[in-house]
Amino acid sequence: MRRTPAYTYARIWSVVEQIPLGYVATYGDVAQGAGIPGRARSVGYALHALPPGIEIPWHRVINGRGTISLSGHAAREQARRLRVEGIPVVGMRIDLKAYRWRGGNRSLRH
DNA sequence: GCAATGACGCTCT
DNA sequence: CAGAGCGCCATTG
Numbered sequence: 310m311r312r313t314p315a316y317t318y319a320r321i322w323s324v325v326e327q328i329p330l331g332y333v334a335t336y337g338d339v340a341q342g343a344g345i346p347g348r349a350r351s352v353g354y355a356l357h358a359l360p361p362g363i364e365i366p367w368h369r370v371i372n373g374r375g376t377i378s379l380s381g382h383a384a385r386e387q388a389r390r391l392r393v394e395g396i397p398v399v400g401m402r403i404d405l406k407a408y409r410w411r412g413g414n415r416s417l418r419h
Numbered sequence: 420g421c422a423a424t425g426a427c428g429c430t431c432t
Numbered sequence: 433c434a435g436a437g438c439g440c441c442a443t444t445g
Contacts, residue, residue, distance in 0.1 A: 317442085318442095335427085335428090336426075336428080337428060345441095347428085347439085347440065348442090350439095350440060350441060350442085351441055352427075353426040354427095354441080354442055354443075355442090357426050358442095370426080371426090372426080372428080373428055374427095378426045380426090383426080384426095
């Protein structure tokens with residue numbers, strides 16, 4: 310299967326759709342789940358290119374440091390939505406250790 | 420087709 | 433914790 314660029318987008322979006330309410334995932338996690346490990350950047354690009362009006366929990370995607378990568382109004386919007394879903398956002402930071410979504414059902418890391 | 424840009428990640432300072 | 437450097441790759445001018 311070749312990784313046609315535009316095709317990767319749909320793949321990324323479909324992974325983001327699977328993030329359960331109350332949890333968050335990092336760009337790297339989404340990339341891995343989409344079958345393109347190491348291309349976290351592309352994930353950010355894909356989300357930025359999200360068609361308006363489409364129902365995808367983009368706000369549940371944050372960077373590997375556990376902070377929101379957006380800025381200005383967009384950042385506030387994301388933080389607000391996360392809090393609404395029960396995820397505490399301190400400063401621009403989320404407790405990844407407690408809210409990071411693990412694809413599948415792993416209780417232990419590694 | 421090359422150069423610059425970006426909702427990123429990891430390591431080292 | 434903040435900055436700098438390097439890798440990665442899709443999109444745009």
